[in-house]
Amino acid sequence: MTTMKITHHLTDDLILGYSAGTLTEAVNLIVASHISLCDECRAAVESYDAVGGAVIETADTVAVSDDCLDGALALIRKSPATGATSEKKRRNDPVLPAPLLDYVGGSLDDVKWRSVGMGVKQAILKTSPEATARLLFIPAGTAIPDHGHNGMELTLVLKGAFQDEDGRFARGDIEIASEDMHHTPIADLSEDCICLAVTDAPLQFRGLLPRLVQPFVKI
């Protein structure tokens, strides 16, 4: 995993938000997935966590009630004896990093794809409703119709690659498209492309046909 050359990374705002715990669940999911593939952004998140620790040390305190400690000790005595048992088992999937395996409930084979036309398939993952996370399967050489965004769109490439006005994005790369960006992503010819896309508002399509289809495919 460390041999990949990732050239498109998370922004500082996303890294800070992930560390501080202020992002929505779908955005947290794409950030956690990118970090799983990108050592550079993982180090950045751990650094921001360290600032969080320093902040907790330096900020004001609020006294706890007298029986708060007893409550914590009672919780401890109630909890089953642990050792390293709470350590997560490491699973391997060549395409989906661990956070996504949790959300699809298994492996890539367990993804419940639905066709959205032109061979493109999607699977919407269950997250809190402020933003939507979906896996996209784009056949090699296929173009997603020219579209803009009402809000933010984050796209993480998991397999294959695509190209748009902003450059080429391959496994591990994340594209951050803002409200004013219009783009027409085209999957590489050599390989089918699988992406995780997170949007916090519906996309805007320019062509008539995609606009008509949009309500039905929930893009």
Next chain:
Amino acid sequence: MLGSIDILDADHSAAVAPRDTTCDAKGQSAARTRRVTEKTREDSAEWVERIVRIRDNKDEAAFVEVFGHFAPRVKAFLMRSGADAALAEECVQEVLATVWNKAALFDPSRASVATWIFTIARNKKIDALRKQRRPEPEDLPWGPESEPDQAEIIGLQQESEKLGAAIAALPEKQRDLIQKAYFGDLSHSEIAEQTGLPLGTIKSRIRLALDRLRHAMDQR
């Protein structure tokens, strides 16, 4: 491996102003930084040692000390994040119980005790206040080492102390900004809007602190 931390202790305008007009403020700030550094240096190693005692001996006395120091801090964090006092206390108990139960997973060559507890409290905040799952990144392929190297532990802990001292030494307004980013929902750009501080200044300040820390972690 690290030089002075005064890159963080003067505000931007003072840093570019002629030396003679700023030496008083700088002197005070440096004194404060030293005090904080000395205090936390002693503390940091002690907190690690207490977590080890909890891990190895199920030492309740050590836990009481950890609780006494961190519970009021975690409570403040949760209340500033929007919890009422009752919910915050309930969460404090769960956070500190997690510290007990997961003491074996604490890696002192990767985080200070304060940082580790911050991440547990942050996750509890998402879980309890926002009722959301917290997607966690995949574990590192090489995993946590069974017994981390003593020099790495000392290096990382000292690094964390310096970071804490640097934040403590910030002018109050700037320290408040960084706190807001962690307690509330302020992004870098929102912090800049609220204060009129140029975004680049805020970013470079946080980044300098982080780069030093990252550098320390890269030396593993």
